[in-house]
Amino acid sequence: MTPAEAAVLALVAGSVAFSLVAAVGFLRLPDVFARAHAASKNETLGALLGLAAAAVAFGPGQETVKLAMLAVFVLVTGPTAAHAVVRATSLAGATPWTREEEADR
Amino acid sequence: MADTLTLGAAGLVVLALVLVRQVAVGPTTADRVIAVNVVGTAAVVVIALLGAALGEPGYLDVALVYALLNFLLSLGLARFSIERGGLL
Numbered sequence: 606m607t608p609a610e611a612a613v614l615a616l617v618a619g620s621v622a623f624s625l626v627a628a629v630g631f632l633r634l635p636d637v638f639a640r641a642h643a644a645s646k647n648e649t650l651g652a653l654l655g656l657a658a659a660a661v662a663f664g665p666g667q668e669t670v671k672l673a674m675l676a677v678f679v680l681v682t683g684p685t686a687a688h689a690v691v692r693a694t695s696l697a698g699a700t701p702w703t704r705e706e707e708a709d710r
Numbered sequence: 711m712a713d714t715l716t717l718g719a720a721g722l723v724v725l726a727l728v729l730v731r732q733v734a735v736g737p738t739t740a741d742r743v744i745a746v747n748v749v750g751t752a753a754v755v756v757i758a759l760l761g762a763a764l765g766e767p768g769y770l771d772v773a774l775v776y777a778l779l780n781f782l783l784s785l786g787l788a789r790f791s792i793e794r795g796g797l798l
Binding site: 609610613614617618620621624625627628631632637640641644645648649651652655656658659662663667668671672674675678679682683685686687689690691692693694699 | 711714715717718721722725728729732738740741743744745747748751752754755758759761762763767770771773774777778780781784785787788789
């Protein structure tokens with residue numbers, strides 16, 4: 606196994622692992638605020654690792670520039686979109702889950 | 711190396727399917743919008759990984775456009791569905 610193949614394997618495994626954490630967090634956490642917290646950050650990091658794996662597989666060149674643009678874009682827009690959704694929810698009157706509400710669910 | 715990339719893309723697709731189920735289940739509109747956003751991000755990565763696996767640099771342009779549209783979709787839904795207090 607060449608160093609590039611090992612790097613691709615490690616980066617892809619990390620990407621899938623962080624996406625798994627995002628999916629589990631989305632399934633298990635109680636309300637939209639906690640879900641956005643789990644999903645947006647883990648998915649952003651997983652996406653960055655996946656794009657890095659693609660960059661290593663393509664090798665240096667024009668593709669690296671495109672993937673770097675994509676990485677910066679994902680890094681900026683993922684948390685921004687999650688923030689916008691959660692802010693809209695908050696302005697609409699939703700309040701975060703607390704332990705006292707647990708009996709109601 | 712192509713097998714690794716394809717398998718990683720397959721894993722991301724499976725995890726995205728879990729979130730597609732959450733889009734259907736909800737329970738609130740905001741949950742659905744967050745889930746759609748995460749599915750879109752996963753789709754961007756899957757397109758990039760498949761482009762690398764198949765040796766098709768053109769897929770990266772598709773991924774870029776998809777990322778832009780995904781961002782606009784989330785912002786639009788946040789702006790026009792949740793803030794007005796109604797459902798979709």
